[in-house]
Amino acid sequence: MATKNEEILRKPDWLKIKLNTNKNYTNLKKMMREKNLNTVCEEAKCPNIHECWAERRTATFMILGAVCTRACRFCAVKTGLPNELDRDEPRRVAESVKQMNLKHAVITAVARDDLKDGGAEVFADTVRQVREMNPYTTIEVLPSDMGGSYDNLKILMDAQPDILNHNIETVRSLTPRVRAKAKYDRSLELLRRSKELYPEIPTKSSLMIGLGETVEEIYEVMDDLRANDVDIMTIGQYLQPSRKHLPVKKYYSPLEFGKLRKVAMEKGFKHCEAGPMVRSSYHADEQVNEASRERQAKGDALLEQGE
Template sequence: MSCRPEQGKKAEHIRKPDWLKIKLNTNENYTDLKKMMRENNLNTVCEEARCPNIHECWGERRTATFMILGAICTRACRFCAVKTGLPNELDLAEPERVADSVALMNLKHAVVTAVARDDQKDGGSAVFAETVRAIRRKNPFTTVEVLPSDMGGDYENLKRLMDAKPDILNHNIETVRRLTPRVRARAKYDRSLELLLRAKEMQPKIPTKSSLMLGLGETHEEILETMDDLRAHKVDIMTIGQYLQPTAKHLKVQKYYSPQEFGELRTIAMSKGFSHCEAGPLVRSSYHADEQVNAAAKERQRQGDEQLETTLQS
């Protein structure tokens, strides 16, 4: 499964395989959600990051991933299509608008992510936490998943977010250790691992999750090492997907992995102890997130039942 390009050779454009062809679904659900986002002045990572699953999630599953703290990121990662530059002032009314939209959409599970806000001392964590609390107030039966940046490694900012008690803390490792400096602007592989571990230490009952994208030149051995690193830092859920080049300015795809290869990697991930793993060419970190939180909830229930049984026996 090694796909590291030969030294000294310029990466050539690789034709996209048939299994990456997407069926568009612009039905009433899709158009309603798009209209709602615009009317409420909300951003979604579905649109900004050009997610290949937007028509499935909006058109069929009626789910969306809200992107708060504006639409301009302070970082310029070489895989990401989100705009980079100097962000606008924080919108303190945004949490309530997101919560209202979750109610209008009648979501069972809401995913909230954000651009990196390195211009803010708290990394935007106060608005992030308030968004979780606002969703909780107006949608008490909706589960909430958060997907923050590394917040510059400031764990007070992380604690502020974890104190809001999301149902899942998701932070993406994105790529293997060797490729991190080339792929992720300002981010550090070990800092991401540390953030995931700290989140688990702060709230042991909250599942943690991370995502790995393939096709950037990683080897099979490096993929397995990344899995091991995530498990060593107590990560519960993993998603594995194919990197797709968003524009000609971004990193080129070195390899397209087949559905069979993704299936093999999912089997390996589960054997390493992840409670849930989504793996496939079009899988992204919030893909079928509603199913992942259900799996995590069942696992928490199982552990609770075992603990209760142990207590009754002692």
């Protein structure tokens, strides 16, 4: 939370959001309410919701309820005591993906530290049901650290998503202040173990900047991710969801983001998205491996044929 002595920075012009409430957007929003589903696009107040929903045919579903057991100081998702598991949720997510003709579906979840498996079984079941109903849709999973359990991670990875995404979120020095209960090295370990389980599945992580980190610390995160064989990185501007959350210390310019992307690619990432509006799932449909892109292309061809 900002103190009286901390200046509230004014948002620069390059952070203006382009709205697009076309038919795709309104239909998707209506369906989410009808099926009693949550999206991180809405809950986390993502600035790219209009582009993803209205133009790219991508969406990020948030499963395991809408209440997180952690209270990270950057996140707008509600925290508290979560509800009981909804075992029918995987089916409804799969049906929604089919009804929306999604090209790429991202499945994330609130942290469920109240569950022994961290929600891994429901997560894996959601992936399997989406795959069964939507064989041409690529699937990205974005779990919490699931308590650092290798068994929980294996349950999820055995469902074989197209991308495993786990966010490092911030630099090492700021992690205790920014991320509740999470640990920097535990996140790196999850990414490393994911690759060890299924080397062919790309791994991905996201960093938000503007919380007071130095450029040298950003480079250190890049090096740590590459040392753990992470393939894809996204870098975006932190935006304060409310006065109760951590204040923005700096707004990085598009030019600075461009430089960071260049450095990331030079360090060996296969793909990097970097920009003020970039979020973890931004342009996620472009980041799958070659086999997954072929599946997407076949699905697009069938859609054009009206099948």
